[in-house]
Amino acid sequence: MTPGKRxxxxxxxxxxxxxxxxxxxxxxxxxxxxxxxxRIGCRVSVVTGGYxxxxxxLEEGAxxxxxxxxxxxxxxxxxxxxxAGAEEIASLYDGAHFFWAVPDYVPQDLVATIADLxxxxxxxxxxxxxxxxxxxxxxxxxxQDAMAAYGLDAVGYHFRSGSPGEWVGAYEAxxxxxxxxxxxxxxxxxxxxxxxxxxxxxxxxxxGGRNHGVLVAPAGxxxxxSPRARQxxxxxxxxxxxxxxxxxxxxVDKRTPKNAALAWMSANSRRVEAxxxx
Numbered sequence: 403m404t405p406g407k408r409x410x411x412x413x414x415x416x417x418x419x420x421x422x423x424x425x426x427x428x429x430x431x432x433x434x435x436x437x438x439x440x441r442i443g444c445r446v447s448v449v450t451g452g453y454x455x456x457x458x459x460l461e462e463g464a465x466x467x468x469x470x471x472x473x474x475x476x477x478x479x480x481x482x483x484x485x486a487g488a489e490e491i492a493s494l495y496d497g498a499h500f501f502w503a504v505p506d507y508v509p510q511d512l513v514a515t516i517a518d519l520x521x522x523x524x525x526x527x528x529x530x531x532x533x534x535x536x537x538x539x540x541x542x543x544x545x546q547d548a549m550a551a552y553g554l555d556a557v558g559y560h561f562r563s564g565s566p567g568e569w570v571g572a573y574e575a576x577x578x579x580x581x582x583x584x585x586x587x588x589x590x591x592x593x594x595x596x597x598x599x600x601x602x603x604x605x606x607x608x609x610g611g612r613n614h615g616v617l618v619a620p621a622g623x624x625x626x627x628s629p630r631a632r633q634x635x636x637x638x639x640x641x642x643x644x645x646x647x648x649x650x651x652x653x654v655d656k657r658t659p660k661n662a663a664l665a666w667m668s669a670n671s672r673r674v675e676a677x678x679x680x
Contacts, residue, residue: 411470411598413633416421416445417445417447418439418445418446418447418466418467418627419446419447419448419449419464419465419466419467420432420435420436420446420447420449420465420466420467420468420469421448421449421450421451421456421459421460421465421467421468421469422446422448422449422450422453422456422469423450423452423453423456424450424451424452425443426592426649426652426653426659427590427591427645427648427649428469428470429652429659430645430648430649430651430652430659430662430663430666431469431470431494431495431615431640431645431648432448432469432659433659433660433662433663434638434640434648434663434666434667435467435617435635435638436448436660437660437663437664437667438633438634438635438638438674438677439470439631439635441678442628442630442631442634442678443628444627444631449465452478452538453477453480453540454480456468457477457480457481457483457484457485458484459486459640460484460485460488460618460620461483461486461487461488463486463487464621465620466619466620466623466624467491467617467618467619467623468488468617468618468619469494469617470494470495470538470615470616470618471485471615471616471618472498472613472614472616472618473490473613473616474499474613474614475499475610475611475612475613476498476499476540476610476613477613480550485618486605487620487621488618488619488620488621489618489619489620490617490618491616491617491618491619491624491635491636492604492616492617492635492636492637492638492639493614493615493616493617493639494614494615494616494617494638494639494640494645494663495590495614495615495639495640495641495642495644495645496590496612496614496615496641496642497589497612497613497642498589498590498608498612498613498614498615498642499588499589499609499610499612499613500540500541500544500586500587500588500609501506501586501587501588501589501601501602501604501609501612502516502532502545502548502584502585502586502587502601502602502604502609503584503585503586503587503599503600503601503602504582504583504584504585504599504600504602505576505577505580505582505583505585505599505600506597506598506599506600507580507598507600508582510600512601513528513602514603514605515603515605516548516552516602516604516605516606516608517552517605517606518602518604519552519554519557519559519584519602520552520553520557521555521568523557524582525557525558527582528559528582528583528584529576529581529582529584530559530560531559531560531561531562531583532545532549532554532560532561532562532584532586533561533563533564533568533569533572533585533586534560534561534562534563534564534569534586535563535564535565535566535569535586535587536563536565536566539563539569541586541587541588542586544608544610545561545586545609546561546640547608548604548606548608548609549561551606551608552606552608557593559584570593570653573585573593577598582650584602585599587599589642589646590615590642590643590645590646590649591646591649592646592649592650592652592653592654594646595646595647595650611667615645617635617638628649629666630680632658633680634677634678634680635676637676637680638677644666644670647666648662648663648665648666649662651665651666
């Protein structure tokens, strides 16, 4: 696709191009947006890539929509660099954030905060490797900052980023063996559904605050599409539970993002009908 301004005239049926970061939760949200737009007669194509790539396409005006950006905190740097010519269209879900967790069988009176990981009695029991998902993800970068801020390297912990499969596999193996371990993660995310993780407080605030998962577009871009589509998108609210459920359908039940979105939309048909009515 050639970067640059995309100009439409009245009645134009040009396909809407949606940029989507390659990740299951973004695929789920994007599939809902695409399905809704297609149900009211819009044509939609999807371009996928890493955060840097999709944010650059947003800045260049080479995409019409991006689902979804975490604002105001998690993607603040990328938004500052590439979002000056973009606008927020809808808050698709609220409360998204990164956090470190331990399994529910680790006593809370011993490990309630990240700072507690430095206690000698905790160090004796805790797995020293802290594994995150993906070397260049925001979570990995923030987790490395947490390692330094809380002095965890100095007391024997070490941090590494792994593939998604390695990250989930390490989680499942540690739970099966009832080992104490630290798990960097986020919400919405499918592993949260089993309620086996307990969030550790982050008193320094290194991992950042809570965010909105925002549907964004180049400024003025949506003025060229139908008022019905604009109104529908403005009211679109999937929620953390909805994204988490679709993420589970994709990662656990091995459904495609489209099938996961259709299943969730069918189970929430009244909400979907309200969106379609505008």
